[in-house]
Amino acid sequence: MHLKRDDHVHGPPIVPVIFVLEDAEGLTGTSQKKWELMGGEGESLLELAMDNGINIEHACGGVCACSTCHIHIETGMREVTAATEAEEDRVEEAPGLQRNSRLACQCEIVGKGPITIRVPAWNRNAVKEVPH
Numbered sequence: 001m002h003l004k005r006d007d008h009v010h011g012p013p014i015v016p017v018i019f020v021l022e023d024a025e026g027l028t029g030t031s032q033k034k035w036e037l038m039g040g041e042g043e044s045l046l047e048l049a050m051d052n053g054i055n056i057e058h059a060c061g062g063v064c065a066c067s068t069c070h071i072h073i074e075t076g077m078r079e080v081t082a083a084t085e086a087e088e089d090r091v092e093e094a095p096g097l098q099r100n101s102r103l104a105c106q107c108e109i110v111g112k113g114p115i116t117i118r119v120p121a122w123n124r125n126a127v128k129e130v131p132h
Contacts, residue, residue, distance in 0.1 A: 011041030015113040022121035046104035062105035069104040070094035072118040079111030
């Protein structure tokens with residue numbers, strides 16, 4: 001499944017977002033565990049990751065119908081949109097649930113940052129489609 005893009009315009013990439021990857025090789029094909037990126041207001045964390053070569057799983061295409069894009073927000077929870085009831089219901093299905101658990105597809109940047117995200121190593125889809 002490929003990421004379903006939203007139709008709204010994103011702000012300029014001025015918000016510092018750090019991705020800490022526990023399985024860097026599996027997510028990027030590199031050994032780089034820490035990625036320092038710049039996101040824009042209105043951009044989801046999943047969009048930012050995917051646009052920069054961090055292949056976070058998103059079996060439903062980023063529409064809040066699964067929990068494969070489960071992440072942990074280590075800092076900057078107030079810098080992203082609040083979780084909806086639908087997201088809370090989905091994230092409860094994810095392994096390794098923590099107080100800072102969110103779905104990357106549902107977290108849109110709303111603040112000025114910084115935001116630090118941890119992508120757990122076990123958050124991998126066992127059945128993975130190969131992009132065409």
